[in-house]
Amino acid sequence: MIEQVWLVPFLPLVAFVMINFLTKRYQGLSALTAILAMAGSFLISLGIMAEVFKQGITMEKPVEMAVDWINIPGLYIEMGALVDPLTAVMLFVVTFIALLVLIYSVGYMHGDPGFSRFFSYVSIFAFSMLGLVIANNYFQMFVFWELVGLCSYLLIGFWYQKNSAAEANKKAFITNRVADFGFLLGIIILFLYFGTFNFGELAEAIKQSKDLAFLTLAGILIFIGPVGKSGQFPLHVWLPDAMEGPTPVSALIHAATMVAAGVYLIARGYILFAASNTTLYTVAVVGGFTALFAASIAIVQRDLKRILAFSTLSQLGYMVMAMGVGSMTAGMFHLTTHAFFKALMFLCAGSVIHALHEQDIMKMGGVYKHMKITSITMVIGGLAIAGIPPLAGFWSKDEILLAAFDHGYYGLYAMASLTAFLTAFYMFRMIFLAFFGESRSESHHEPHESPWTMTVPLMILAVFSIFSGFIGAPFLEHGFSSYVYFGEPHHPAVNAVVMGSSVVLAVLGILLAWLMYMKKAISPEKIAQTFPGVYKVLYNKYYIDEIYLWFFDNVVLRIASAFNWSDRNLVDGLAHAIADGTRGIGKRLRYIHTGNLQSYALVIFAAVVVIVIFMAVPALGGVK
Structure with missing residues (x-):
């Protein structure tokens, strides 16, 4: 059963393709397709969990399967699956919650014109999240990490005709791109330093490394990813607004699974974080502060879903x-x-x-x-x-x-x-x-x-x-x-x-x-x-949103405006000056091109005379 782990994310992907190309017009069939695919993934996940515990597979000795993905001189990346108790637990949680949410959504989304589209989006989200869970290396995880973010964007803005939903999905997307840039930098410097993205190989390399400063830097950079994805301060601002999506989305993505991906990432790469007390302390303080910070906001909120959103944070x-x-x-x-x-x-x-x-x-x-x-x-x-x-x-x-x-x-x-x-x-x-x-x-x-x-x-x-x-x-x-x-x-x-x-x-x-x-x-x-x-x-949530908006309007936009002015007046001005100069020189030089052969012969003869004189007279530098 463990060898069939690739089917767990693959079945929802099949459902996504089928709904979009075959069943989109038939709402009941679309829902049934998504539910059956997720039920299949859930049953396989149950079998994997049972086999992991039965065989005594541990965190230290996982089962790993991989194939070459990119193999060129200086760059080797594999695509594979890593199965251990941590994977088994996450597969169970994601498939179980997703299955129940899909069943629930049959009633909740009844009559919605985007009914089939909703089930296709949830299916592609499940594919992305499950692919993230089974990944055996940071690069593969990052690819699925970004796909999960895309699905969140699509589902938050599911009712895109509402301006609030359109604004919320942009806010979520931009906030998470800031965090993901830190995550990307972290895995790149890990690769440059150790030469691999593989979790197992990195674990062995980190155990032998004595470069504490580097490990601290890499750990904190990678931690920025979970700060965004799991809504930790100060990148928490997107999650309350994510409630603009349908409530089943809030339950599945923004409460139970996607936002937990950041916590899962910390657990999967825990040896890197544990290598530095500074990194662990940073993680602990950010988490503890966020827990109290969000709880204090929730005590006065009035919106039912936003109270639950701050509770999730x-x-x-x-x-x-x-x-x-x-x-x-x-x-x-x-x-x-x-x-x-x-x-x-x-x-x-x-x-x-x-x-x-x-x-x-x-x-x-x-x-x-x-x-x-x-x-x-x-x-x-x-x-x-x-x-x-x-x-x-x-x-x-x-x-x-x-x-x-x-x-x-x-x-x-x-x-x-x-x-x-x-x-x-x-x-x-x-x-x-x-x-x-x-x-x-x-x-x-x-x-x-x-x-x-x-x-x-x-x-x-x-x-x-x-x-x-x-x-x-x-x-x-x-x-x-x-x-x-x-x-x-x-x-x-x-x-x-x-x-x-x-x-x-x-x-x-x-x-x-x-x-x-x-x-x-x-x-x-x-x-x-x-x-x-x-x-x-x-x-007013400590006015964090207002502070960010002020910073964006008064700092980011002004810097952008300065760069825009520089681009249009300095860079473009220099390019235009060069072009105008070239055009002017060409305009004057064109007069020497008369098209008259006798004129060309006269110029050549004159040039020969000048060269002969130059060579003949020593004072002008000619040969003695």
Whole structure:
């Protein structure tokens, strides 16, 4: 089964081609084609995962297959597949979430004129993401990395007739190009220094290298790629605007899979990052700051999907921080559990938006009465992300907190703990306002439960949001940490202080949200009026977008204008001066060309006379 790993990305590619060239006119057939292809990839991924664990394939001894791609003097690049427990976990997560999202989309996208186009885009995204996961070298990964970015661009701007969607996909594309340039520089200097892009060969070379400064530079440059793709500060600005795409896209790409590609990249090349304490510390600080930064913004937002978007940024910050504090296992474990409960919450949001045609939580309320399945599954997702035991988020989030605490990063541990409190608060603020209490909807649409194609995926994801955390529970002898690790497998012992404090903080966050938005014992409006400056800064997302816009308008455009003036007046002026001079000289020289043979003979004779005189007279330099 492992030898057939190439089929996992290939099947969605076939679906993409078939939908665009054969089934585009037939919506049902297009959806069925995409779903069957993804189901095939999912089943193969299950078989690969079972075989990886059965054969005892480890991170140190993966299975690798490759063929020559470019083989010329001085440049050798292969195309291949690398299969180990890390690959197996990611293949399962991507294909499973993608399959459920495609099924959900049958109901959500019903009646949309771009129905078939949507399924083709999701299929090509799945091909790109799965190709990225199985890549055995940085160059191949970068190719699929860019394809994933292209798919994100297409899907964010799916409703391109909306100006906001067109602006959002351009913003995402440009922001990620900045990050990807850093990633590209990093892999190029690695190749120039070590002569290979292959992960295994680089791992051996890095182990033997003593050039710490170079490894630090390469690691930080490559890390810039995940900063953009995984929405870390300061390149986080594109992800909230990415919510302009259809909600299933938000669940699949901008919550569960594509944005996790950055975290996966750090894990895949972890030996490079671990080679330098400076690189690891940079990763940890960026991740920890992003987690708290995004969570603080989410506590005052009103748009249902944007709250979830800032939550995604915060949870990605958790994952990145885990990598930075030295626990690849904790980061990948949280990536896995987060994929389930965050996809669940986005799809629940889509279900509500599908019913109410509204995204402002201040204009919702009372949804539970009409949409019990959606509401209950959303609460399960909220409890999971808040870290309430024994749901999935409790196990993975606690392992991150424990990793920070055990490795002595007490400042980051405090930031992550505060983030846990804020996460519980803003999630249940959203849930209480949108799903409970009295209806504040201004919509004329009567809320109704979504069709089974949408509710069944919700229920399946809810089950995984409850139980998936047990794969990494401390008491499980052969759990997640026994297979997906860097260095040595580890089984984190239970730390009662870390575990107990995180649960208490989560409960306090939920309690505060209940007191403010259900019990009405604390007035949010009075708090906002008491601290208007703080509220305004948080609501406007610390004005980061405005700062970037000012910088673009007043710095970038002025520099561009200066270059434009230089190009038109100096460069073009010099070129025109040369051209005018040549034209002028030619204009005057043309008079010596009369076309009269006698005139030419006279000039030649005169020239001969001058040469003879010059040669004959010593004073003029002639020969004696």
